[in-house]
Amino acid sequence: MPPLPARVRVTRPLLPLAPALAKAAGQLLPEADLEQVQQAALAIAGGSVIGAALALPGGAEPLISVAAGWRGKGIEAALQAELDRAAP
Template sequence: MSSLPARVRVSRLPLPPTPNVAVQLRRLLPDAPLEAVTQAAAALAGGRVVGVAVLTDGGARLGIEAGWRGKGLEQALQDAVSQ
């Protein structure tokens, strides 16, 4: 697994997403078909969602806040949804 900043945690999400989780998924992946999600993961920093990844029949989608890109979240999120 990739090396993440100390305050970041990546977790797989239960499905279907709860309303609060769906809000965060839509914030970072506005065009993702949430009804077709088969796996989902989120990266949290300081209790805040800073990145998400979802897997659907159409492929994987990744959404990361601009300030967190290039810090290892991409690979960690992809690993989490492909397990």
């Protein structure tokens, strides 16, 4: 996996998501039911959430979204890898 841009970090926040994180994730993934999230990974740059990956019940593929200006920089793969690492 290519390295992430220097100021980007990927983290797995505690669930349920804090209100500010839930709002940011909801903006990136408006179709997600945030109350059903079983796992989450967020990409953060400069204090802003720029990417989100959410695993929902039922074994479906996780929902992943990255802000337009950050796409294609390896962030999607890093979010997926963080969810995979956390999977039971």
